[in-house]
Ligand SMILES: Cc1cc2nc3c(=O)[nH]c(=O)nc-3n(C[C@H](O)[C@H](O)[C@H](O)COP(=O)(O)OP(=O)(O)OC[C@H]3O[C@@H](n4cnc5c(N)ncnc54)[C@H](O)[C@@H]3O)c2cc1C
């Protein structure tokens with residue numbers, strides 16, 4: 001088994017979101033960066049479990065600058081065997097997918113994992129873009145994956161339910177909650193990660209069709225209106241007449 | 247022209263399809279062009295009814311090979327139709343189905359893609375400026391799409407379906423459907439409640455409930471409001487409630503009209519999944535609970551007393567209206 005896991009770096013879930021002076025870039029000053037939780041907890045861990053059961057290699061790939069290497073080393077500490085960093089600032093989902101595709105094309109992976117979405121740019125887009133570049137099937141929002149020889153059984157979360165699918169390798173899958181349990185890297189993993197290979201590759205040329213214009217913060221809430229616990233009829237009246245939601 | 251893929255899981259349109267058509271019609275008007283909808287697979291609903299939401303034409307590829315979602319097969323037929331019809335914008339819902347195909351369509355049509363758009367674009371010559379929430383709803387990003395063809399995946403519940411037109415005749419399209427590589431074995435759906443991502447009213451509860459056996463008061467409140475139930479992450483993690491109810495940064499992100507949070511502290515990761523709700527009501531005994539800062543209405547006190555009172559008040563209201 002040769003498995004690729006796409007990992008992204010995102011601001012910590014508690015990070016304060018702010019932007020530079022002209023609102024064109026996220027302000028990373030004082031922000032802790034983490035591995036995107038879906039990539040770490042679900043995609044990477046399931047990939048490592050499959051490798052442990054079946055043998056093979058897990059490669060973690062990241063499109064990002066050298067400052068992402070702390071997060072990449074964490075992927076190695078959790079269990080990836082090697083890592084590849086495509087040396088470019090990810091500009092858009094289209095850019096990221098094209099870069100990963102250019103690298104993966106030559107490598108013949110049996111299975112490619114992603115997280116179901118990034119918690120920063122919330123694209124929910126890289127998986128399907130990547131799969132189409134590679135001409136492979138793609139399962140979004142997968143909450144379970146079992147392998148039997150060459151065939152996988154996958155559960156895909158759909159609105160209000162799950163769909164059970166059968167699909168032959170190779171394919172691309174985006175991991176959601178349920179796929180695996182979070183793993184905390186142990187001391188041995190952290191030590192080993194230091195010597196595992198981390199290869200840096202140059203980005204492929206790309207024409208950008210989606211330009212970031214600017215960011216803004218949502219309008220602030222007007223403030224909470226407190227209602228006394230014995231005034232529930234009044235709350236219902238407000239929800240009906242003032243808020244117009246019931 | 248603007249082409250809308252009107253999804254129809256298991257043969258029926260959902261609100262997402264009507265939202266996408268309504269959105270597509272408004273965008274077509276802004277662009278001064280036509281708007282057409284495309285349906286795939288065998289339908290039990292009437293495809294022509296999409297005309298009521300503004301589709302000038304409805305095309306149907308009624309091939310049973312398309313009854314189940316297969317991203318590659320769907321992409322092949324939608325992109326062929328888009329080319330044949332000369333579509334410059336393709337719109338689809340950013341639902342579980344839409345996420346499986348939006349990126350594929352963009353690659354196939356050499357189009358720019360923005361997934362998760364939450365409002366109508368601004369037209370700038372041949373370019374479109376679109377907006378979408380980022381950082382789990384903590385900010386909004388504006389993008390400029392400059393490709394000849396553009397793919398937009400629309401967030402649910404950001405536009406109300408509007409009936410502005412009349413049913414139209416359905417034009418059948420023939421298509422070469424490539425063999426799918428995904429075999430659907432079974433589909434399990436919960437019956438009864440509206441699925442969380444589509445719900446307009448959500449009643450959500452957290453650790454303040456103390457015990458899973460106490461959830462009957464939440465169920466009753468939800469019942470009275472015809473709402474869907476949700477929960478915080480620790481509640482799903484400990485198995486008090488099913489995983490599909492978990493909302494937040496690492497669960498489902500929702501944007502109902504009304505979100506009622508009961509015994510939930512309002513941690514930043516929880517808020518990330520619910521702060522796009524139109525109106526938030528918080529019931530919590532701790533006046534310092536961070537959730538009050540994100541709320542429109544707040545009730546400070548013991549949920550075990552307040553929730554049943556609120557349910558009664560809702561019932562009285564519903565009986566009168
Ligand atoms: C990376 C990461 C991702 C996360 N993702 C999510 C996520 O997606 N969704 C999520 O929900 N959480 C998430 N969390 C967890 C989050 O940080 C909080 O721990 C969690 O939301 C707290 O759940 P809670 O509000 O139910 O419980 P608590 O924080 O324990 O709050 C319980 C609340 O109930 C109130 N209460 C107690 N008794 C009563 C009573 N009788 N009457 C009225 N009020 C009462 C208390 O005052 C308190 O405010 C994440 C955390 C991390 C680190």
Ligand SMILES: Nc1ncnc2c1ncn2[C@@H]1O[C@H](COP(=O)(O)O)[C@@H](O)[C@H]1O
Nearest residue numbers: 006008063114115117118123124125126
């Ligand atoms: N810069 C990146 N490098 C590697 N993988 C990425 C990157 N950005 C996104 N991904 C992968 O694509 C998934 C979906 O991202 P998105 O489409 O942005 O929601 C993530 O969960 C990652 O697995």
